[in-house]
Amino acid sequence: MTDSTPVQTGTGTWRELLTGRNAPIALVLAGGVLIEASNVYLTTSLLPTIVGEIGGMELYAWTMTAFLLASIVTSMLVSRVLMRWGATGAYLIALGTFALGSLICAASPTMPVLLTGRAVQGLGGGLLAGLGYVMLQRALPERLWARGAALVSAMWGVGNILGPLVGGLFAQFGAWRLNFICLAGAAVLLSFVAMKALPRTERGRSEEVVPWVSLGLVGSGVIAIAIASVLPVGLGTVLAFAAGVVLALLFIAYEKRSTKGILPRIAFDPRSPLAAVYLTVAVFAFAIGTEAFVPLFGQEIGLMGPLVAGLLGAALSFGWSIVQVFSANVSSAAAQRSLIVVGPVVVGLGLAAYGALQLNGPSVTVLVLWFVTLFCAGSGIGLAFPHLTVAALGSTTDEDEGAKAAAAINTVLIIAQAFSATLAGMIVNFALPDMVHAARTLMFTFAVIAIAGTIFSRRAGRGIEA
The missing domain is CATH 1.10.287 (Helix Hairpins)
Structure with a gap:
């Protein structure tokens, strides 16, 4: 039996979404995405402390790679899991898997075991991120879809703030294992809410083909x-x-x-700017790939405490999240195209400036400039990213194909992040044991990649009609 929500007219309010019978549903959908979003920055803030205790510096980047690869796989299985097990079952599988991975991380005596836990976390996280969006239509009345989507999307920004704060605090006291235990506990608590709050949905066999x-x-x-x-x-x-x-x-x-395949067919049409949109997104993913190492540089080169180093690691995402709020208000097609073109340049200059400021025994002024330059690098992503979605939607006159093209942006971002995090690990490992040289080499390399991205961003803007 299916709990189908009738179409209702009118505009829902935040009060209606966050109170009454809708409140626990909103908690499950937003909470699942928040667990996934904050986990990335929790872990990067903890990694220097973890490596100091169990070793495995050569596998530093693999913690991100294992998580992202597993997330990619399960993000493709969201519809199948939901159809096969229903809403409650799908969430219990996702949250249970994430909790199991967190407990494996907490008990890890060596880095390979931690990597196993991160991969299991990623399997659950990929499902949670997808379910948060897919379940909006099934669990909420139509008048609340827009506010529900806004709430779920906002969790990525909240995770950018909570992750480094909470992770840095646990690392400050050397309690990284307790951090993963708390993550598992949060997942278990959310499971109980899911069992009580989520509606019954149709179950059966999915016809969707897994690529x-x-x-x-x-x-x-x-x-x-x-x-x-x-x-x-x-x-x-x-x-x-x-x-x-x-x-x-x-x-x-x-x-x-x-x-x-994974990508829409129109991406390979030479007349379409969609391929350029995806390549521009991939360029931004390379900038994001540096974030895993920034807390390490902060602690080893800047002699920062784990909390401050964790916040430094999120400075790029702060810039992205804050600037895109203002960039999204730009309505002129010409201005939107210009922001897409200039975005990679700003990212590259920010990364290059941060790399140039890497030196042993930095002053307080230099440390402040580290935050500023990384924030500026992130602002380049914030300038362009909202308009890349518009460019993807405008890459075809077919409305359904345009929606698929825009939805695939997140898939491209995750895939490119997996490659960039791995490449970053290779560059850093080659430059060690000189940490300053490692930081400079990584940032200068990715700065060049970002600025070269203007080759693609100039064409990407053609998807925005005048």
Whole structure:
């Protein structure tokens, strides 16, 4: 039996969404996304402390790679899990898996065990992020969909703030294991709310095809580059990295001819700017890929405490989140296209400035400038990102295809983040043990990639009609 919500007219209010029978539903949908969103920054804030206790510096970037790869896989399975197990069952699977992964992380005696826990967390997190959006239509009346979507989306920004604050506090007291136990506890508590609050939804067999070949090529490519990051510098490193690049190219070639891929078909139409939109998003993902190492640089080079270093690690996302609120208000098509073009340049200049400021024994002024330059780098993403969605929607006259094109932006971002985090780990490992050299090399390399992204961003803006 299905609990179907009738179509209702009128505009819902925040009070209606956050009180009465809708409140626990909103808590489950938003809470699941918040757990996923904050977990990224919780972990990056804790990593220097974790590595100091259990070792595994050479696998530092793998903590992000394992989580993102697992998230990619389960994000493709959201509809199938929801259809097979219903709303409550899907959330119990997602939250239970996330809690299990968190407990594995908490008990980790070595970095490989921690990586296993991170992968299990990612499996649950990928489901939680997708369910938060998919369930809006099924669990809330139509008049509350817009406010529900706004609430769920806002959790990414809230996670950007809570993650480094909470993670930094736990790291400050060396209580990183307790942090993961609390994450598991939060997931269990939300499970009880889900069992009470969520409506019954239709169950059956899903006809949706899972793009296993594409997922396999992406995963293998990321793993190949990850292996290159831990091999001694030499022929093996070159071969592993080359294998990763080849697998990435095979992924693109397969997507181009497949009808069962991850990306919409229009992305490969030479007349469409959609490919340029996705490549611009990928360029921004490379900037985001530096965030995992910024708390490490803050502690090792700037001699910051874990809390302050965690906040430094989120400075780029702060810039992104704050600036995009204002950028989204730009309505002129010409101005929107200009912001898309200038975004990668601002990102590149911010990363380059942060890299140039890396030196042993930095003064307080230099430390403040670290925050400023990273915030500026993030603001470049905030300038362009809202309008990339508009460009994707305008890349075709077909409304349904436009919606698919815009929805795939998040998928592209996650895939590119997995590659960028792995490449960042390889660059840092090669430059160690000189931490200053590692920071400069990473930031200068990704700054060049960002500025080169203007090649794509100029074409990406063509999806916005005058």
